Amino acid sequence: MIQPPDHPRVALGRVGVLLVNLGTPQDANPAAVRRYLAEFLSDPRVVEIPRAIWKPILHGVILRTRPSKSAHAYRQVWGEDGSPLAAITARQARALRERIGDGVVVDWAMRYGKPALADRFAALQAQGCDRILVAPLYPQYSAATNASVMDALCDALKGMRWQPAIRTLPPYYDDPAYIAALAQDLATQIEALAFRAEVLLLSFHGMPARTLQLGDPYHCHCRKTARLLGEALAPRFPGLRIDTTFQSRFGRAKWLEPATDVTIAAEARQGVRRMAVAAPGFSADCLETLEELAIRAKETFVEAGGTDFATLTCLNDGEPGMAMLEHLVRRELSGWA
Ligand SMILES: C=CC1=C(C)c2cc3[nH]c(cc4nc(cc5[nH]c(cc1n2)c(C)c5CCC(=O)O)C(CCC(=O)O)=C4C)c(C)c3C=C
Numbered sequence: 001m002i003q004p005p006d007h008p009r010v011a012l013g014r015v016g017v018l019l020v021n022l023g024t025p026q027d028a029n030p031a032a033v034r035r036y037l038a039e040f041l042s043d044p045r046v047v048e049i050p051r052a053i054w055k056p057i058l059h060g061v062i063l064r065t066r067p068s069k070s071a072h073a074y075r076q077v078w079g080e081d082g083s084p085l086a087a088i089t090a091r092q093a094r095a096l097r098e099r100i101g102d103g104v105v106v107d108w109a110m111r112y113g114k115p116a117l118a119d120r121f122a123a124l125q126a127q128g129c130d131r132i133l134v135a136p137l138y139p140q141y142s143a144a145t146n147a148s149v150m151d152a153l154c155d156a157l158k159g160m161r162w163q164p165a166i167r168t169l170p171p172y173y174d175d176p177a178y179i180a181a182l183a184q185d186l187a188t189q190i191e192a193l194a195f196r197a198e199v200l201l202l203s204f205h206g207m208p209a210r211t212l213q214l215g216d217p218y219h220c221h222c223r224k225t226a227r228l229l230g231e232a233l234a235p236r237f238p239g240l241r242i243d244t245t246f247q248s249r250f251g252r253a254k255w256l257e258p259a260t261d262v263t264i265a266a267e268a269r270q271g272v273r274r275m276a277v278a279a280p281g282f283s284a285d286c287l288e289t290l291e292e293l294a295i296r297a298k299e300t301f302v303e304a305g306g307t308d309f310a311t312l313t314c315l316n317d318g319e320p321g322m323a324m325l326e327h328l329v330r331r332e333l334s335g336w337a
């Protein structure tokens with residue numbers, strides 16, 4: 001007797017959307033952070049050092065020292081609903097589901113850790129999705145983020161006999177909808193500050209400087225976002241100086257400059273007293289914004305003589321950001337209409 005085929009037993013013909021972000025530990029303790037960092041930092045898209053050299057450093061040094069330091073940082077931002085990055089991404093998926101509705105299945109996944117991309121992708125297919133839009137929530141393209149999502153997606157597809165059709169959301173660093181959402185959201189936050197900021201710092205996550213020479217467009221994408229955002233904000237805030245920096249240096253190699261922490265200290269030493277910082281490259285608040293900027297960068301600024309410092313929130317699941325995401329997703333899905 002011939003066995004029945006191993007494929008979904010529900011009606012096909014549905015469209016799925018999978019929002020993907022970086023990933024985060026399951027818990028804020030050193031063991032969970034270690035598991036997360038081991039997966040993240042083993043990805044050759046993230047650390048582009050020959051494996052024979054990197055593996056002993058990762059296992060012999062980094063994974064012995066960093067988990068407890070990072071766990072301490074995670075504990076300071078951990079919420080009742082867990083890691084902010086995961087909680088906010090879940091809320092973004094829920095909000096998008098409500099906005100798009102009409103038979104489109106919306107889910108979310110993480111590139112590292114849980115919910116795993118391969119699992120949620122398979123779950124969409126099991127719900128009858130034969131067309132799936134994979135949307136990495138990275139406005140600026142980098143191989144470490146976007147290409148790594150594609151690697152994981154293709155690994156998942158490799159194991160499937162009956163593959164769904166795929167679209168991926170292109171980077172949207174200069175999309176007018178993204179720039180407008182950021183300008184509107186940041187302007188509202190700047191106007192609500194209890195002080196008048198002299199400087200607005202646009203802080204992007206860093207990358208090794210070498211990636212620029214290797215042809216990664218990330219640095220150029222960040223610069224263009226910053227220029228367009230600066231042009232959109234300038235008329236509303238005459239006298240506000242807007243600068244771009246790169247944060248989160250990791251390892252010994254030279255990273256993109258200027259560095260956020262170095263710039264913040266230098267600005268305060270040169271007499272700047274009131275500063276706001278925004279992180280337009282992050283779709284959701286996370287360790288990098290809530291701990292590195294809102295806690296550590298603020299300390300740096302005040303220790304160097306600054307008086308007022310505000311870390312502005314990311315677009316998260318607020319109205320401007322969700323309207324933008326709905327627009328970007330609908331535009332991609334219209335190709336399947
Ligand atoms: C927004 C884009 C990001 C790029 C580009 C990126 C590159 C990159 N990151 C590391 C190393 C680490 N990043 C860490 C946290 C982290 N990184 C991003 C985003 C980008 N990274 C986010 C959203 C987060 C926060 C995750 C969270 O749980 O909230 C960490 C872990 C935390 C820590 O121990 O400091 C590391 C390590 C490299 C090496 C890299 C480029 C090659």
Ligand SMILES: [Fe+2]
Nearest residue numbers: 022205206248
């Ligand atoms: Fe990172």
Ligand SMILES: [Fe+2]
Nearest residue numbers: 248249288292
């Ligand atoms: Fe960091």
